[in-house]
Amino acid sequence: MKKLFTENIGLKIISVIVAIILWLTIVYTYDPAKTADFTIPVTVVNGDSITNLGKVYDVVEGSNVTIRAKAKTSIINSLKASDFKATADVSKLSPTMNANIDVTCTKSSNVEISFVGSVKMLKVKLEELVTKQFPVTVNQNGTPAEGYYVGSSSTKPNLITVSGGESTIDQISTISVDVNVDGANRSFFSEAEPSAYDSTGTRITSDTLSFSSIPVSVTTKVYETKEVAIFVETNGNPYEGYTAGDVDYEPKSVIIAGNDSDLSGVTSLTLSLDVSGKITDVEETIPLSDALPTNVFLTDPDTTVSVKCKINRIDSREIALGADDIKLTDTDEGFDYIVTGASVNVTLKGLKDDINSVTVSKLSPTVDMAGFSMEGTYNVKLSFNEVEGVSVEGTPEVTIEVVDKTKEEEPDNTATDSGITDNGGNASDNGAGDNTDNNSGRSGDNNSDSSSTGSDIGSEDINSDIIK
Numbered sequence: 001m002k003k004l005f006t007e008n009i010g011l012k013i014i015s016v017i018v019a020i021i022l023w024l025t026i027v028y029t030y031d032p033a034k035t036a037d038f039t040i041p042v043t044v045v046n047g048d049s050i051t052n053l054g055k056v057y058d059v060v061e062g063s064n065v066t067i068r069a070k071a072k073t074s075i076i077n078s079l080k081a082s083d084f085k086a087t088a089d090v091s092k093l094s095p096t097m098n099a100n101i102d103v104t105c106t107k108s109s110n111v112e113i114s115f116v117g118s119v120k121m122l123k124v125k126l127e128e129l130v131t132k133q134f135p136v137t138v139n140q141n142g143t144p145a146e147g148y149y150v151g152s153s154s155t156k157p158n159l160i161t162v163s164g165g166e167s168t169i170d171q172i173s174t175i176s177v178d179v180n181v182d183g184a185n186r187s188f189f190s191e192a193e194p195s196a197y198d199s200t201g202t203r204i205t206s207d208t209l210s211f212s213s214i215p216v217s218v219t220t221k222v223y224e225t226k227e228v229a230i231f232v233e234t235n236g237n238p239y240e241g242y243t244a245g246d247v248d249y250e251p252k253s254v255i256i257a258g259n260d261s262d263l264s265g266v267t268s269l270t271l272s273l274d275v276s277g278k279i280t281d282v283e284e285t286i287p288l289s290d291a292l293p294t295n296v297f298l299t300d301p302d303t304t305v306s307v308k309c310k311i312n313r314i315d316s317r318e319i320a321l322g323a324d325d326i327k328l329t330d331t332d333e334g335f336d337y338i339v340t341g342a343s344v345n346v347t348l349k350g351l352k353d354d355i356n357s358v359t360v361s362k363l364s365p366t367v368d369m370a371g372f373s374m375e376g377t378y379n380v381k382l383s384f385n386e387v388e389g390v391s392v393e394g395t396p397e398v399t400i401e402v403v404d405k406t407k408e409e410e411p412d413n414t415a416t417d418s419g420i421t422d423n424g425g426n427a428s429d430n431g432a433g434d435n436t437d438n439n440s441g442r443s444g445d446n447n448s449d450s451s452s453t454g455s456d457i458g459s460e461d462i463n464s465d466i467i468k
Contacts, residue, residue, distance in 0.1 A: 031072040031074050034070070034076040035069065035070045036069050037069075037116055039064055039065070039066045039067075040065060040085075041086065042065055042087065042101055044059070044099075045089050045091075046089050046090055046091035055126050055127060056129045056165045057126055057127075058165050058168065059123070060123045062119050062123055064119075066116040066119070067086075067116060068113070068114045069105065071108065071110055071112065079105070079107060079111070083106055084103055084106070086101055087102050088101050088102070089102075093124065096123075097124050098121045098124075100122075127168075129163060129164075130163070130164065131161060133161050134162055134175040135158060136158055136175050136216055138155060138176065138178075139177070140181045141178055141179065142183070144222060145185040147224065147225055148223065148224060149257035149299045150181045150222055151221035151223050153219065153221070154218070155216050155219075157216070160216070162211055164208040164209040165206065168208055171198045173198050174197050175211075177216050179192060179220055187220060189217070189219050192218055193214055193215050194216055223259060224259070225257045226256055227253055229253050230253055230271065230305060231269070231271070232249045232273055232286075233247075233270060235272050236277070237277075242279050242311050242312065242313055244310070246309070247273065247308070247309045247310075248307075249305050250305070251305065255298075255300075256292070256297065257297045258295055258297060262293070269291040270291060271290065271305055273309055279311060281309065283307070283308045285304045286305050286307060288303045314349050315349070315350065316347055317356065318346065318347050319345070319346050319358070320343040321360065321365050321382075321398075323339035325365055326339055326367055327367070328369050331369050332369075334406065335375075335402050335404055335405060336402075337400055337403075339398060339400060340377070344396055345396075346365070347394070348390055348391070348392060349392075350389045354387075354388070354389040358390055363385055364385040365384055366384070367381075368380075368383065372402055375404045376401075378399070378402065379399055380398055381397050382395075
């Protein structure tokens with residue numbers, strides 16, 4: 001057995017090589033037949049023969065066909081699907097709406113072609129031709145450059161006429177074009193082909209559909225963005241006896257978009273919350289679009305602000321003001337000013353904690369005496385410092401007596417002068433008269449001294465109620 005493989009080894013190797021060469025020679029010399037399968041699309045021809053009748057066709061079966069090609073090995077090995085052409089002439093439809101499919105090889109006429117599978121004919125369905133107008137919408141795909149926002153896209157035309165089979169037209173919900181906005185940092189113009197979609201967003205593909213405008217021109221706006229603060233203000237007055245308290249809201253800021261010239265003047269957005277007639281806390285969701293200036297947009301058009309405003313009950317408290325608590329301003333040095341009455345009651349209104357924290361020094365009650373330059377008694381309005389969250393009810397007044405200082409001094413001077421005059425006059429009389437008058441004068445002087453002493457005492461009492 002061993003000798004079978006080892007004896008004459010060289011001769012055996014030469015024999016194998018010769019056999020291979022002989023086989024290759026036969027193959028390439030005689031080129032035996034070979035088969036290969038291809039799947040190719042079917043082209044419909046003479047479709048206008050149907051549309052001229054006011055109808056359209058829709059392919060039910062046979063849009064693609066699988067064939068088997070048979071030819072010499074050398075030919076088959078060089079063929080591909082694009083080397084075959086399949087056509088169906090719908091002008092020669094059978095009563096069952098079928099058309100023969102003819103397949104030819106465009107690369108070689110020495111190819112035998114047969115069908116594989118059940119599809120050997122083109123089957124169509126005829127429908128009435130229907131025409132309908134649809135608005136054109138734009139699908140924006142992609143993300144713009146950082147710091148930019150893609151606004152609206154407009155199309156020209158904005159209405160498009162679609163023709164096709166009745167059942168197909170009835171399925172159409174929208175006609176759209178696609179625009180790529182990836183990396184966009186400025187407005188731009190583009191062109192796109194329209195497509196039909198049903199109510200579920202599925203694209204409708206039908207040989208019967210035709211569009212009045214292809215392509216569609218699209219202009220897309222791209223804007224700069226900016227972050228601004230949001231503020232909420234209350235308007236109106238709550239029910240009597242209540243006041244609006246703290247306002248809380250979210251978000252506190254938002255991204256807006258627009259041309260640079262429009263954004264430069266926008267630093268914040270202010271919303272208004274109506275609290276008119278309210279007695280309980282107010283909670284509302286306010287669309288932020290209500291606060292947008294012209295030509296400014298939200299990067300999220302659905303942005304809303306959730307707002308809550310506390311409605312608090314107003315309490316009251318009375319404070320008694322004494323004369324020493326009241327400060328007079330713009331006084332005249334020629335007058336004394338006397339605050340009459342025991343005290344002035346002032347009613348404060350506000351939240352309980354706020355009004356309980358108020359002191360007289362915080363209120364700093366003041367009376368402006370400018371213009372009161374004549375003696376008399378006047379009712380003058382009090383003014384107060386503003387204390388946050390606290391109001392003074394009504395317009396409290398204080399009674400001020402204004403006294404002219406010069407008139408207070410004149411009676412004393414007159415009395416003294418009179419006394420001097422009397423003493424002088426009596427001195428010119430006879431001795432008896434002089435003695436009598438002198439005694440009388442001395443008695444008058446004593447009385448005058450007593451009167452002066454009493455006047456001084458009374459003046460001290462009065463000065464305690466006088467504010468100079």
